[in-house]
Each structure stands twice: as C-alpha cells, then as structure tokens.
Amino acid sequence: MRVTFCTDLDKNVVVANCEKRGWIQVGPEDDWNIYWAGTLTCRSLFSVDSGYRMNDNQIINHFPNHYEISRKDLLVKNIKRYRRDLEKEGNVLAERGDSKYLHLDFIPVTFVLPADYNMFVEEYRKAPQSTWIMKPCGRSQGSGIFLINKLSKLKRWSREANKNPLQPQLAKESYVISRYIDNPLLIGGKKFDLRLYVLVTSFRPLKAYQFRLGFCRFCTVKYDSSVAELDNMYVHLTNVSVQKHGEEYNALHGGKLSVQNLRLHLESTRGKEVTERLFDQISWLIIHSLKAVQPVIATDRHCFECYGYDIIIDNKLKPWLIEVNASPSLTSTTANDRILKHKLLDNIFNIVVPPSGYPDVRWNKIVSTEALGDFELLIDEDILNHGNHDDTASLDRHSNRSANFYRWK
Amino acid sequence: MEEIKDKSIHHTALRLCEDLKQNPTYKGLYTDVQKLVSSSNVKYEDFKESLSKSMKENGLEAELRNNVYHWVRSQNKDNLCYASFDSFFKKAQIQWEKRIHKSLNSMCSELGIHLARIRFTQDREELIEKWGELSNYDVDINKYRPVYSPKDFLEVLLNLKGPNYKHRGEEPTWDFSHIPIKVKDLSELRTLYSELSHGEAVMGMNTSRYMSSSYAAFEAERIALGERVVLSNHAPVAQEYLKKGCPPCLRKKMWTLVLGSEVKETHYHYYEKLKTHVLQYDLMVDKLIIKDIHLTASNDDQYFVFEDVLHQILLCFSRDAEILKQLSNKPGYMQVVLKGKPSTPENTLIFPPSGVIPFHGFTMYAAPFCYLFDDSVALYFTVRAFYLRYWFRLHRVCGHSQGILCLCLLFERLLQCYDPVLWHHFKKIHIPPIRVVFKWIMRAFSGHLPPEQLLYLWDLVLAYDSLEAIPLLAVVILIFRRDNLLRVTTLQNIEAVLADLSSIAVMSMLQMALSKE
Structure with missing residues (x-):
C-alpha cells in the first residue's frame, strides 16, 4: 500500500x-x-x-489543543497549576527554599495582564528596580513586545491601549508580563537564545524526544542592559524576524550558531561538569513543561507534534524557558538551516511512522534506536512503567548518571 | 671525548642562562626563588639539596624545567635540511615579499592614502569607544582588497624553478615533483604518529550517532589523567598527553602549557602597549585586517560570534614587534615614514611592526582559538605562540620540512603512492590535485572543518610538534571521497564533492590511514 x-x-x-x-x-x-x-x-x-x-x-x-503549551499565558497557568498539584501531593519535586521552587523554578516570574495586575504590582514592589518584559499572548515572532522598568510606563500603556478607538481589539488583547532575564549569558558580548526541537508522540503516556541539533540565535548588537537601550529591540530580542531588519544582519549565517558549537565553547571555557549540568537542566525543564500540560492536552492517538522550545541561559548557566512554539518555523534562512530542517523532518517521520512504513495508530510507539536518528529519547512512560529500558540505547546518555535518570520518574 | 661533551654541555648551559635572563618572565621567577631561599625551608648547611627539594615542592622546579623545554624547542627552529636549496628559497621569498610590498604601495597610491600616519583624534576616540565592539567600528573598507589569496600564493610556489628545473614544453607546471626535497613516506609517518598507528583509543571518536557509554567512560578517564597532568605543570608531559587528543575542557590549559603561553601580569601590560600603539597610529594594514575579518569570520556561522575579539587581537598582533624579532628567518619588512613628518628615525616605523602582512584568510589562523578563551589577552598570547611556532611557515617560501612547500610535496607523494588511480584521474582531467586542497593546507583546515574536529587536528600538531598531519588528512579525505571524485571531471564539480567537510571525523580517519592493514 x-x-x-x-x-x-x-x-x-x-x-x-x-x-x-x-x-x-x-x-x-x-x-x-x-x-x-x-x-x-x-x-x-x-x-x-x-x-x-x-x-x-x-x-x-x-x-487539538496544543495552545495549552504554546500560548504564553496558558503555559504559565499550566506550570503554576502543575507545581501546586505536586506541592499538595507533598512531592519532593515541589520542594521550596526561600519561597522559590528549588527544582521547578525554570520560568521567569510571570503574570497575565490585565487579570493578574494586582499580583504583579505586589511582586513588582518587592524589587522596583527590575526590568519586566511585556508580550502579547497570542502573537509570535517578537511582535508587540516591549520592556518596562517603571510602573508608570505600564499605566500609561494601559491607558493608551484602552483609549485607542481604531484598535479596540488591542484593549482586549491579554499580555503576559515576565521578569526580564537581565543577566543573560553573553558570547562575544552578545545575547542569544536557544531554539531546540522536541517531538511528542503521545501525552498519556508521555513519549517525548529531543533533537540533538538546534541553534543559538544571536542579537546583532552588543548587549547593554542600561535604560537608554531599553527600547532598542535589536539588543534584547533574538527573534530572527526582528533581527533580520537590523543593519547588522548577516544573511550568510543569519546570526545562528549551532548548539554543538555552543557546547564546545562552554566546555572549553567553563568546564565539562557545568556544561553537562546546563544541558541536563534543559532536558529537565522540557520534561516538566510537558508534564505540566499532560493532564489538559486532549490526547488523541492520531496526533504527534514537534515543538520549538525557546530557552535563555543566564550568566550563572541556568536555563529559563521562555516559550514553546507549536509550529516552529520550517523556513530556512541559511544553508545550514536548510540541512538542519531537512534532517528534522526526516527524523520526525522516522519516529512517527511504525517500522512497517505504514501509519498505524495501534502501534505501541516504541521506537528502535536506529530510527531515532538525531533525536534522543527524553521520556517514555511506557518504558519507565514497565521497567524494560534495556532495549532503548538512547537512555545510555544517562546511564552513567543514573541518579539523573531516575528523577525523570 | 667525555671532556668535549662536558664542555659543550657547559656552553649550552651558559647560553641557556643568558637567554633565560632575557625572558620577560625571568624577573618573576627569580624573585620567587629568592623568596624561597630566604624561607626557613632552605638550609644554609644543605643549600643545594634543600633548595631543590623546596623548589620541587612549590612548583618552581616545574616552571624552571618548562623554561628549559621552551628554550630547547626554540633552538632547533633553523635546522634547514637542504642547505643547497636554502639560498634559492631565500631569494624566492625575497622576491615574493617585494611583490607584496609593491602591491601594498600601489593600493595606497590608488586609494590616495598613506601606509602610516598618526591617528586623527576623532578616529582614536571612536576606536576607544568601540574597542569592545569593533565590528561596528565605522571605517570604509569597500575599496580595500586582500593583498593576496591562497590561490596567488600557490601560483608563486608552482612557478618556483629550482636549480634542477627542466623546461617541460608547453604544459603548465602541474606539481612540485621538480623540487627534489625528501619528505616522509607513510611508514615514516607511522613511526612519527606511532600512538595513532597502534590503534589505541583516542579522543574524538564519538562521532557515531550515539554517545556510547564506553566512550563516556574513556573520556572521564582521560579527563582524570589530564587533570593530573595540568596539576604537575610539566610542559613535556602535556605534550605527550595531547597525542591521544584532548578533552575540550582541558585544552586551553594543555595548549598554553605546551606553548609556554600562560599569561602573567607582564603580558597584560604588554598587550596594553600594543593596544596603545593601535590607537596612536593609523596603519593601512588595519584596514586589511578589518577587511579580512569581514570577508571570513564575520560571514562564517562557526565564528561570527567572535568577530569583535578577533578585531582586537589581530590589530594588536600587527603591532607586536616581538613577532618580527622571533621569526627565525626575518621576513622582509618596510620602513615607513609617518605621513607629514620629516624623515627622521623617530618618525620612521617598521611597517607593520610585526612584519606580517595579512592575506585573504589570515583571520582563520586565530579564529578557532576563540572557542577556548574568554579572556582576550590569554587568547592573544596563545594565538601568537601558535603562529610563531607553526603558522608563519604556511605563508612563506622555504624549504623547511614544516614549510608549506614540503607539506604540498608530502601531500602529492602520498596521494601518488596510495591512490595512483585517483592521481591519474586528476592528471587526465588536467586538474592538479594540489589546487583542490591547497587552501586546506595553507589554513591548516581552519574554516573548513567544524571547530570541534579542527581542534583535535591541532591537538596533534602540538603533540607531535609537526604539521604533517595536515597534508595526510587532505589525502585521506580525497581517498575517502574517491568514488565521487572519479565520477566528475570539472574543477567545479570536484570542489562540490569536497565542499562540505562537516562529516569528517579527524581522529578516526587519521588512525585508519596510519594503522597497518
């Protein structure tokens, strides 16, 4: 057939x-x-x-309802609920220290506006010097984003949005406001974020794979956290769709450095241990962001989905989840981009199509090592629950750090 | 006999002491020893024994040993094996330099600028302000072009007519067979790279799809050993360690140890002086450097993030007179009078102070080091040390066994020997194989291999103190892709077959080539 x-x-x-x-x-x-x-x-x-x-x-x-993870406000809501639920269960994962979650503190403090305005103000007053970033919930590619460092600026914005008769929808549009990561890790003095790809073939049980290839997207302008540059989006936003319009944009590399090269640089300059820890923490945050939406995603055996994870690393080498895209761009801006995206699609099809070569939802979706390609198994609750993880060599990555592995459970 | 030997050791020791005293780090070392002598650990009654014991204990002995090691290495730089050819190559190099200088001068007159002048205040202020982001330094380099490219240099090499040269009719020079220098054959290479040829486990074999747990264990073992090497602080041990490839996390330390390029306070002062010189004088070579970075690193998805620091260190590099002094065969240099100044000694400067005129791709000699260093000064001194030990021979005419000419010859003889079919294919389609690989060799593969793999290759350069792995790798790559090469007949297609080296696993390929069947 x-x-x-x-x-x-x-x-x-x-x-x-x-x-x-x-x-x-x-x-x-x-x-x-x-x-x-x-x-x-x-x-x-x-x-x-x-x-x-x-x-x-x-x-x-x-x-069907991928927006539970891909909409900025819903993702935050789901993660907050996930933490609360774990806490109620008395799960050690939800352990707190100094009021912060010790293990699940992987998204910047975020509120939905206008709904959580009062909560935001309360948080804001704790550290009035800090910078916050406003993002419209439903938009993408960096559009409508701005930074604020004064409450008055937010108030002015809200007045103007309400006043604007030509764009009444602007008033209704909800925003998330997050603490801005103002100490990002810089390379060559420039800010970047990571774009990683994650494939989910099932939410219940959770089956997820992380693509080993990915890239860092660099700002074209040197990072500067001073107030004067607060409105210069070329300094702060790494989105290619933003940077592309900058004077310094280079179409040959598109401001993209491969994750392998980032790793090489970090291992060489900072050491192997901290680099490994960073990448382990990234896998950790991906898994828990998926677990956070696990109960709300309408599970359907016909579905699979490839997510684009946007992550920012701060200068203490802690990764922060910024957002998740359900339709990561498949457009190629450079030659290497084309190779990467071609491989990504190829590898996705290898995983979602059973060995017979014919799609079949009755298949148990346990993927052989050969079929994984450049994907690595992040979590497969089928395998975890049945304890037969010997047949998946990809778990090898964690075998010498079995302690890390078991925390996936 | 014994007496003569004793005497010669005595002489060597005297020379060594004299030279060490000239070393910029000598003062610090001497002070440290003085401090040690005045401590209670060193006894007057048992001066020699107790001093050497305490020197061992606090690491000064290792430091002294390393100094001797670096001195010995710097001594046998000049062992030119082919004295008869020496003068011929020297002449050829002088001619080549003259051509370069002429081309610089004509570019200057074309553009109506001067080679050297005092920097305008406004320009200086902009440079100071933008020192951290020199890629945004506003200078018009549109009209500047690289002085020469690897292709031009290959032309020069191919046109060398040695004393044994016989005119061979109309056919253009095709290879270097008329240069009768002996280079190593494969069995000699096997002896040199014996650790690789024995097929022992080495780093960089993790290119298979999965990071196998056995490799992870091997890497952990290598890191543990490497940490002890670093702790011992013995340069020769570090050199030995590199033979099996270095884990990325230790490379910076290992390389600086082998090269003796650790930075101390004096180095920071020295670097600051170079920077001051850049700010003070506006040299035409600055634009050439900036142009080259723009043409290479800035457009390269492996290196664009480092463009700013590359500007800094390469501008400083051009001002470093120590480079000119340390190069064994001083390159010819120009003496230039500053624009608008009377021609007096104090207004004359060597152009450029380092004596090194960048060519298209020069930036790539430095770019890969950016992966290892966050600190620009530490980066600078390792780049400089590598240049002074290896890279300078890749862009000059010389008969040294580590020179570009011998490396080209080595490439040709190996290819001819081990894949005569491929060699004849090239001959049939009238494409000299050296033309295809010359840019790899001249840049030591920088910009052609992904950095991770490239750094393994450079590990070997340091470990075996030899560039011969580079032509060997070039041959192996051709042989590896021979089926596709045999299918194509135009230069364009051949280049297409060889364009993407992202899948090359350096260590395993070299190991394969060097191990006996």
Missing part, C-alpha cells in the same frame, strides 16, 4: 521529505495517511462541526 500525504503548508522541506520516501501527495478531501497541517487547519479538522473522523491509518502533526 502506498502512503499518501497531505499538507497545507507551502514548505518545500515537507514535500521534499515526503516525496523522498515515495509517498504520494493528495488533497485534504482525499484519503491521506499523513497530514502536515497548519494549526488552524488542524483545529477545524478536529472541531465538532467538521464531522471528520480519522481512521487508524491516519496521523496528523498537531494535538
């Missing part, structure tokens, strides 16, 4: 990968096995009105 695929994205990397496998492209009305869809298409497909029912040989690249 030939595999058929369908996509509503005009992305060559998707089509090229499918065609390379000998899959046949069909329209959405036809009998497709694999749908690589935009989030909107996906949502309407799952909506009650559509009446579409998938059969056992159909898979699709989003979960």
Whole structure:
C-alpha cells in the first residue's frame, strides 16, 4: 500500500521529505495517511462541526489543543497549576527554599495582564528596580513586545491601549508580563537564545524526544542592559524576524550558531561538569513543561507534534524557558538551516511512522534506536512503567548518571 | 671525548642562562626563588639539596624545567635540511615579499592614502569607544582588497624553478615533483604518529550517532589523567598527553602549557602597549585586517560570534614587534615614514611592526582559538605562540620540512603512492590535485572543518610538534571521497564533492590511514 500525504503548508522541506520516501501527495478531501497541517487547519479538522473522523491509518502533526503549551499565558497557568498539584501531593519535586521552587523554578516570574495586575504590582514592589518584559499572548515572532522598568510606563500603556478607538481589539488583547532575564549569558558580548526541537508522540503516556541539533540565535548588537537601550529591540530580542531588519544582519549565517558549537565553547571555557549540568537542566525543564500540560492536552492517538522550545541561559548557566512554539518555523534562512530542517523532518517521520512504513495508530510507539536518528529519547512512560529500558540505547546518555535518570520518574 | 661533551654541555648551559635572563618572565621567577631561599625551608648547611627539594615542592622546579623545554624547542627552529636549496628559497621569498610590498604601495597610491600616519583624534576616540565592539567600528573598507589569496600564493610556489628545473614544453607546471626535497613516506609517518598507528583509543571518536557509554567512560578517564597532568605543570608531559587528543575542557590549559603561553601580569601590560600603539597610529594594514575579518569570520556561522575579539587581537598582533624579532628567518619588512613628518628615525616605523602582512584568510589562523578563551589577552598570547611556532611557515617560501612547500610535496607523494588511480584521474582531467586542497593546507583546515574536529587536528600538531598531519588528512579525505571524485571531471564539480567537510571525523580517519592493514 502506498502512503499518501497531505499538507497545507507551502514548505518545500515537507514535500521534499515526503516525496523522498515515495509517498504520494493528495488533497485534504482525499484519503491521506499523513497530514502536515497548519494549526488552524488542524483545529477545524478536529472541531465538532467538521464531522471528520480519522481512521487508524491516519496521523496528523498537531494535538487539538496544543495552545495549552504554546500560548504564553496558558503555559504559565499550566506550570503554576502543575507545581501546586505536586506541592499538595507533598512531592519532593515541589520542594521550596526561600519561597522559590528549588527544582521547578525554570520560568521567569510571570503574570497575565490585565487579570493578574494586582499580583504583579505586589511582586513588582518587592524589587522596583527590575526590568519586566511585556508580550502579547497570542502573537509570535517578537511582535508587540516591549520592556518596562517603571510602573508608570505600564499605566500609561494601559491607558493608551484602552483609549485607542481604531484598535479596540488591542484593549482586549491579554499580555503576559515576565521578569526580564537581565543577566543573560553573553558570547562575544552578545545575547542569544536557544531554539531546540522536541517531538511528542503521545501525552498519556508521555513519549517525548529531543533533537540533538538546534541553534543559538544571536542579537546583532552588543548587549547593554542600561535604560537608554531599553527600547532598542535589536539588543534584547533574538527573534530572527526582528533581527533580520537590523543593519547588522548577516544573511550568510543569519546570526545562528549551532548548539554543538555552543557546547564546545562552554566546555572549553567553563568546564565539562557545568556544561553537562546546563544541558541536563534543559532536558529537565522540557520534561516538566510537558508534564505540566499532560493532564489538559486532549490526547488523541492520531496526533504527534514537534515543538520549538525557546530557552535563555543566564550568566550563572541556568536555563529559563521562555516559550514553546507549536509550529516552529520550517523556513530556512541559511544553508545550514536548510540541512538542519531537512534532517528534522526526516527524523520526525522516522519516529512517527511504525517500522512497517505504514501509519498505524495501534502501534505501541516504541521506537528502535536506529530510527531515532538525531533525536534522543527524553521520556517514555511506557518504558519507565514497565521497567524494560534495556532495549532503548538512547537512555545510555544517562546511564552513567543514573541518579539523573531516575528523577525523570 | 667525555671532556668535549662536558664542555659543550657547559656552553649550552651558559647560553641557556643568558637567554633565560632575557625572558620577560625571568624577573618573576627569580624573585620567587629568592623568596624561597630566604624561607626557613632552605638550609644554609644543605643549600643545594634543600633548595631543590623546596623548589620541587612549590612548583618552581616545574616552571624552571618548562623554561628549559621552551628554550630547547626554540633552538632547533633553523635546522634547514637542504642547505643547497636554502639560498634559492631565500631569494624566492625575497622576491615574493617585494611583490607584496609593491602591491601594498600601489593600493595606497590608488586609494590616495598613506601606509602610516598618526591617528586623527576623532578616529582614536571612536576606536576607544568601540574597542569592545569593533565590528561596528565605522571605517570604509569597500575599496580595500586582500593583498593576496591562497590561490596567488600557490601560483608563486608552482612557478618556483629550482636549480634542477627542466623546461617541460608547453604544459603548465602541474606539481612540485621538480623540487627534489625528501619528505616522509607513510611508514615514516607511522613511526612519527606511532600512538595513532597502534590503534589505541583516542579522543574524538564519538562521532557515531550515539554517545556510547564506553566512550563516556574513556573520556572521564582521560579527563582524570589530564587533570593530573595540568596539576604537575610539566610542559613535556602535556605534550605527550595531547597525542591521544584532548578533552575540550582541558585544552586551553594543555595548549598554553605546551606553548609556554600562560599569561602573567607582564603580558597584560604588554598587550596594553600594543593596544596603545593601535590607537596612536593609523596603519593601512588595519584596514586589511578589518577587511579580512569581514570577508571570513564575520560571514562564517562557526565564528561570527567572535568577530569583535578577533578585531582586537589581530590589530594588536600587527603591532607586536616581538613577532618580527622571533621569526627565525626575518621576513622582509618596510620602513615607513609617518605621513607629514620629516624623515627622521623617530618618525620612521617598521611597517607593520610585526612584519606580517595579512592575506585573504589570515583571520582563520586565530579564529578557532576563540572557542577556548574568554579572556582576550590569554587568547592573544596563545594565538601568537601558535603562529610563531607553526603558522608563519604556511605563508612563506622555504624549504623547511614544516614549510608549506614540503607539506604540498608530502601531500602529492602520498596521494601518488596510495591512490595512483585517483592521481591519474586528476592528471587526465588536467586538474592538479594540489589546487583542490591547497587552501586546506595553507589554513591548516581552519574554516573548513567544524571547530570541534579542527581542534583535535591541532591537538596533534602540538603533540607531535609537526604539521604533517595536515597534508595526510587532505589525502585521506580525497581517498575517502574517491568514488565521487572519479565520477566528475570539472574543477567545479570536484570542489562540490569536497565542499562540505562537516562529516569528517579527524581522529578516526587519521588512525585508519596510519594503522597497518
């Protein structure tokens, strides 16, 4: 039986990968096995009105309510609830010290505005000198983001947003306000963030894989936390869509340094131990961000999803989760980008399609070592629960640090 | 006989002492010894024994030994094996330098600028302000072009007509076979790189998809051993350690130890002086340096993050007169009178003070070191030490066994010997194989291999104190890709086959080539 695929994205990397496998492209009305869809298409497909029912040989690249993790406000809400629940259970993971969570303190302090305004003000007063970053919940690619360091500025913004008769939606738009990481790790004097890819093939039980390749996105301008530069987004935002418009943008490298090279630099300058700890902490925060949404994501055997994780590392080598994208960009800005994204898609298909080569949701979704490619197994609750982790060599990474491994549980 | 030997050791010791006294770090060392002598550990009755014992205990002995080691290494720089050719190469190099200088002068007159002048105050202030972000230093370099490229230099080398040169009709020079210098064959290379040829476990073998647990254990073992090496502070031990490749976390220490490039307070002062010189004088070579960084590192996704610090250290490098002094065969240099000043000795300066004129890609001799150092001064002195020991021979005409010419010859003979089919394929399609790999050799693969792999290769350079691994790797890469090379017939396609070296695992490939079947 030939595999058929369908996509509503005009992305060559998707089509090229499918065609390379000998899959046949069909329209959405036809009998497709694999749908690589935009989030909107996906949502309407799952909506009650559509009446579409998938059969056992159909898979699709989003979960119906992925926004539980990809919307900035919902992610924060879910993580806060997750911590509270663990705390109620008396779980050691939710241990606190100095009022902060010791192990689950991986997102900057965040509030949703206007809803949590009073809570924000209370927090703000604790450290009135600090800088906060405002982000519209529903937008992406750095649009609508600004920094504030005075409460008055926030008030002025809120007045103006309410006043604007031409854009009444602006008033309703909700924002998250987060403590700004003003001590980011700098390389060559410049700020960067990490873009990592995580594939989830199931939320209950949780099965997640982390892509070993990824990149750092650099600001083109030297980092400067002074007030004068507060409004200069080229200093603060690493989004390629922002940086691209800067004078200093270089299209040959696109401001992107590979994660392997970041690792080499950190190991060389700071040592192996702290570098390993950093990368372990990154895996840790990814796993717990997924566990935080695990109970609320509508689980559906037809779904898999690839998330783009945005992480900022501070100068104490602590990683902070900034946000999660459910449709990470597949556009390539440079030659290496193209190679990376091609590999990413190839490896995703290797994992989501069973060894038979034909999509089948009844498959137990336990992936052989060979099929992992550049993905590493982050967590598979099936394997954890059955204790038969011998057959997955990818857990090897943690075998010499078994203590680390067991904390995944 | 014994007597003569004694005498010669005595003479060597005298020379060694004289030279050590000239060393900038000597003063500190001497003070430390003085302090030790006045401590209660050193007894008057048993002066020699107790002093050497306490020197051992507090690490001064290791420091002294390292000084001797660096001195010995600096002594046998000049052992040119081919005296008969020596004068020929010298002449050729002088001619080549003249060409470079001429080209500099004509670029200056074309652009209507001077080689050297006092820097304008406004310019100086901008430089001071932007010293930390020199990639944003506003200077018009559009009209500047690299003085020469690896391709130009290869042309010069290919056109060398040695004393044994016979005109071979119309055919353009195809290889270096007319330069009768003996280079190592594979079995001699196996002897040199014996640790690699024995197939022992080495670092850098983790390129397979999964980081196997056995490799992780091996790495942990190497790190534990390496930490003891670093603690011992013995340079020769560090050199030995590097033979199996260095874990990234120890490389900075290992390399500085082997090169003797640890920085002390004097180094910071020295570097500051170089910076002052940059701020004071506006040299035309500054623009060439900036241009080269823009053309190379700034556009390179492995190195763009380091462009600012590269500006700093390469500008300072051009001002470092110590480089000119230490180069065994002093390059020809220009004496330039500052613009608008009377021609007096105090207005004349050597241009550039280091004597080194950058070519297209010169930045790549320094860029990979940026992965190892956060501190620009420490970075500078290791880059300089590496340059003075190895890189300078990659862009000059000389017959030294570590020189570019011998490395090219080594490449050719190895390829001819071990893959005659491929060699003939190149011959048939009229593409000299050296043309394809010359840029790799001249840049020691910098910018061609991913940094992680490149640094393993440079580990070997230091460990075996030899650049011969570089042409060897070039041959292995060609042989590795021979099937694809045999299928194509144009230079463009050949270059396409060899363009992407991201999958090359340096240590395993060299090991494969050096181990006996």
